[in-house]
Amino acid sequence: MDYQKLAEILFPDVSDTPEMLEERFPCRNAPEGAVITRMAPSPTGFVHLGNLVQGLTSERMAHQSGGVLFLRVEDTDAKREVPGAVEVLINTLKHYGIQFDEGAAIDGDFGNYGPYRQRQRAAIYHVYAKKLVSEGKAYPCFCTEEELGAMREKQEANKETTGYYGKYAMWRDRTMEDIQAQLEAGNPWVLRFRSTGSIENQFKFDDVVKGKLTITENDVDHVLLKSDGIPTYHFAHAVDDHLMRTTHVVRGDEWLPTLPFHIQLFQALGFKLPKYVHIGPLMKMDGSSKRKLSKRKDPELALTFYKAEGFPVAAVYEYIMTLLNSNYEDWRRANPDAPATDFKFSPKKLNPAGNLFDYAKLTDVSKNVISKMTAEEVYALLLEWAQEFDADFAEKLAADKDYAVSILAIGRGGKKPRKDIAVWKEAKPYMGLFYDAYLQPPVFDEKFDKATIRTVLEKFLAVYDPADDSSVWFDKVKSITEEIGYTTDMKAYKADPEAFPGTVADVSTFIRQAVTGQTNSPDLYTVMQILGKERSIARIQAVLEKL
Ligand code: GLU
Numbered sequence: 001m002d003y004q005k006l007a008e009i010l011f012p013d014v015s016d017t018p019e020m021l022e023e024r025f026p027c028r029n030a031p032e033g034a035v036i037t038r039m040a041p042s043p044t045g046f047v048h049l050g051n052l053v054q055g056l057t058s059e060r061m062a063h064q065s066g067g068v069l070f071l072r073v074e075d076t077d078a079k080r081e082v083p084g085a086v087e088v089l090i091n092t093l094k095h096y097g098i099q100f101d102e103g104a105a106i107d108g109d110f111g112n113y114g115p116y117r118q119r120q121r122a123a124i125y126h127v128y129a130k131k132l133v134s135e136g137k138a139y140p141c142f143c144t145e146e147e148l149g150a151m152r153e154k155q156e157a158n159k160e161t162t163g164y165y166g167k168y169a170m171w172r173d174r175t176m177e178d179i180q181a182q183l184e185a186g187n188p189w190v191l192r193f194r195s196t197g198s199i200e201n202q203f204k205f206d207d208v209v210k211g212k213l214t215i216t217e218n219d220v221d222h223v224l225l226k227s228d229g230i231p232t233y234h235f236a237h238a239v240d241d242h243l244m245r246t247t248h249v250v251r252g253d254e255w256l257p258t259l260p261f262h263i264q265l266f267q268a269l270g271f272k273l274p275k276y277v278h279i280g281p282l283m284k285m286d287g288s289s290k291r292k293l294s295k296r297k298d299p300e301l302a303l304t305f306y307k308a309e310g311f312p313v314a315a316v317y318e319y320i321m322t323l324l325n326s327n328y329e330d331w332r333r334a335n336p337d338a339p340a341t342d343f344k345f346s347p348k349k350l351n352p353a354g355n356l357f358d359y360a361k362l363t364d365v366s367k368n369v370i371s372k373m374t375a376e377e378v379y380a381l382l383l384e385w386a387q388e389f390d391a392d393f394a395e396k397l398a399a400d401k402d403y404a405v406s407i408l409a410i411g412r413g414g415k416k417p418r419k420d421i422a423v424w425k426e427a428k429p430y431m432g433l434f435y436d437a438y439l440q441p442p443v444f445d446e447k448f449d450k451a452t453i454r455t456v457l458e459k460f461l462a463v464y465d466p467a468d469d470s471s472v473w474f475d476k477v478k479s480i481t482e483e484i485g486y487t488t489d490m491k492a493y494k495a496d497p498e499a500f501p502g503t504v505a506d507v508s509t510f511i512r513q514a515v516t517g518q519t520n521s522p523d524l525y526t527v528m529q530i531l532g533k534e535r536s537i538a539r540i541q542a543v544l545e546k547l
Contacts, residue, residue, distance in 0.1 A: 006140075199216050
């Protein structure tokens with residue numbers, strides 16, 4: 001067979017050569033050890049935690065080695081593409097601190113190794129397709145869907161592996177006449193790889209995350225170009241990662257089964273194989289067993305979920321780092337104030353079997369992260385969140401910034417800061433007591449009679465002076481306690497609760513409930529200082545009216 005001639009027949013318009021492309025996309029002048037890597041998502045509109053894990057892994061690997069991170073949009077499957085998906089993707093990744101040095105971008109793709117969207121690279125793939133055909137390493141296949149279906153049925157009936165391989169590779173060795181007859185009839189064709197592998201052969205392979213693997217050779221003549229001339233992922237991956245001079249391919253381990261084919265393809269094309277970093281899936285506990293996070297069952301897989309709940313970006317980032325590198329937490333304890341990017345990230349520490357996502361842990365990390373922020377920082381992030389997800393609350397926060405900041409300042413700073421808020425959604429229930437519109441009417445414990453509560457509140461109003469310091473304030477509460485025959489001696493009360501109608505704690509609770517509507521709140525003295533005299537008195541009076 002004259003492969004050269006076949007290549008000309010199949011790709012008459014291709015005049016560029018691989019040499020020309022090699023020259024157009026020269027090796028990068030990167031320092032020794034620099035990682036050149038990429039994110040290569042398909043624009044489906046769904047950005048998930050897995051993307052973030054992959055993104056942060058590649059971002060850290062590139063940037064901490066002085067390398068390059070670029071974004072390549074894998075849009076070869078037009079059917080799956082959702083309009084606006086690329087923008088959503090770029091904005092979401094940026095939100096989480098993943099910035100690209102080159103590649104696809106909203107206001108114009110940039111960089112010297114483009115185009116960075118695969119559909120715009122058809123001509124480039126065809127150069128290599130033509131080369132493979134001319135060397136007898138690829139061939140056109142005219143099988144119809146029906147023929148492929150019948151083949152599969154036959155293989156299933158024979159209990160054989162399904163696929164286009166060996167004796168089932170119907171177009172592998174057809175004559176030029178057969179091929180030309182099909183072309184003349186205008187029949188569609190796909191380009192297939194002529195595999196020289198055998199499943200009898202195995203070889204060793206080193207994956208950065210998975211470690212040493214034993215791989216069985218591929219014997220399937222996989223499709224390289226679909227009938228519309230658009231490449232499959234496999235072929236595009238080899239051509240793109242070679243020409244874009246990728247040193248490390250960081251991707252999900254769902255690609256491991258086709259890795260043997262990818263390795264073959266790089267060899268057939270004469271390309272140096274990049275290093276592979278295959279990331280295991282994110283798992284979660286479901287009862288007592290682990291399973292993969294699923295798009296259908298787990299809303300927490302989507303990154304939009306974290307935004308809507310109100311996890312600060314820094315918290316999600318911090319948690320993912322904790323998840324990926326087990327030594328991150330120790331490092332963080334030793335370096336509480338260092339930027340996360342100072343940590344020496346290692347892809348080798350990723351769990352080869354996939355990491356266990358723990359929502360409770362994320363919440364904990366988030367509480368810590370928020371507790372270390374200043375009140376001003378919390379205010380800014382909370383307001384930003386509320387503007388998108390709770391307009392009414394946003395309005396209240398914006399109406400009096402100083403007031404909101406003073407609320408958020410309670411228990412902040414110092415060695416043991418308060419940890420009331422894990423997500424911005426929890427801020428309103430926590431801060432609500434400071435806003436009349438969100439105040440809940442108190443529900444007093446029925447074991448206390450209303451007359452006593454009334455007496456306490458009246459006495460308190462009579463002596464309350466916002467100029468008091470907290471010890472004077474509390475002394476006044478104690479006096480009221482004694483006046484109504486409750487005890488201030490908590491020890492005595494604990495020893496014999498029956499001996500007392502109530503305690504200073506109950507008296508404080510009556511006042512707390514009247515002022516805040518709740519039985520729990522931050523330090524009541526501080527709360528009243530922030531509420532101010534008028535508002536505090538008005539609230540107690542309103543409760544008295546209803547008692
Ligand atoms: N487009 C592929 C995906 O979305 C990319 C895999 C890779 O990074 O090579 O899974």
